[in-house]
Amino acid sequence: MPIFAAMTNFTEQLKLNLKRPIVFFDLETTGVHVGVDRIVEYSFLKVMLDGTTAGLTRKVNPEMPIPLTSSLIHGIYDEDVKDEPTFRQQAKNLANFLEGCDLAGYNCIKFDIPVLMEEFLRAGIEFDFEGRKVVDVQNIFHQMxxxxxxxxxxFYCNKELIAAHSAEADIVATYEVLLAQLERYANVEIEDKDGKKIIPVQNDVEALHKFTSLRDNVDFAGRMVYDEQGREIFNFGKHKGKLVEEVLNNEPSYYDWMMNGDFPLYTKKKLTEIRLRKFNK
Structure with missing residues (x-):
């Protein structure tokens, strides 16, 4: 029986308080390098406002060999994907499936979302990430x-995770864990970094987005972050802590170095936006 079809009755016990649909998703990839590695399987679970769900799972031809070390983890080999469509061939339909939805996953902020954005950029699909709320279930778990x-x-569901590292199994488990977290931590107070008492885990996607977004990144890879005044600063290398605009103004060649370097496409996209904004000023 497909895993989506075998989901427990969590949705009957507790429903997410949604203002728009939210898509839980998980990716299996050729490796862990955001700027280089490619998707070999994706699984999406869209949760509607009324609690009903729609699932979408498919393998992807990554157009590159899958290292054995990766295949041993997720069980997907070159032979399994050689006749599957590429991400470029599926990108438009996936973008339509995600249209108007918030996003959720397990470790999605650091890995799945950056990888997905890279794939959309390679495919030439303008996937609008701005304005979407993101809930990273791992960050709730790690902080609590x-x-x-x-x-x-x-711990939360009192069940064994069967077929771990299968995208579909992992994302169903992630959805169930979030629902169990909402129930377990309802009205539970903790101290924030300033010593203030807060109730961080609430049945509200915006509140969960704020709680699970651990760093205020400009780009997914965290090469640039916002300072306390909301200005972009570099978060690596010789210019760490310096304003991006000032570096681009004082050392224009640094922009060319990053654009020609092995940085994620989304990092380059955000860097270019800052550079163009500077010129427009």
Whole structure:
């Protein structure tokens, strides 16, 4: 029986308080390098405002060999994807599926969302990320309990995670874990970094977005971040802590170095936006 079809009745016990649909998703890839590696399988679980769901799972031809070390983790080999469509061939339909939706996943902020954005950029599809709320279930878990997805599933749902590292199994488990977290931490107070008492885990996607977004990144890779005044600063290298606009003004060649370097496409996109904004001023 497909895993989506075998979901538990969590949706009957507790429903997410949604203002628009939210899509839980998980990716299996050729590796862990955001700027280089490619998707070999994706799984999306769209949760509607009324709690009903729609699932979408498919393998992808990554147009590159899958390293054995990766295949041993997710069980997907070159032979499994050689006749599958490429991401470019599927990109438009996927963008339509995600249109108007918030996003959620397990470790999605650091990995899945950056990888997905890279694939859309390679395919020439303008996928609008701005304005979407993002809930990273791992960040709730790590801040409240400090465990892995398998342990989270056992801890919150009292079940064993079967077929771990299958995109579909992982994302169903992630959805169930979030619902269990909402129930477990309802009205639970913790102290924030300033010592203020807060109730961080609420049945509200915007509140969860704020709680699980650990850093205020300009780009997904965190090469640029916002300072306390909301200005973009570099977060790596010899210019770490310096304003991006000032660096681009004082050392224009740094822009060319980054654009020609092995940085994610989305990092280059945001850098270019800042550079164009400077020129427009």
């Amino acid at each position: 309990e400090q465990r892995t997805l398998k342990a989270a599933y056992k």
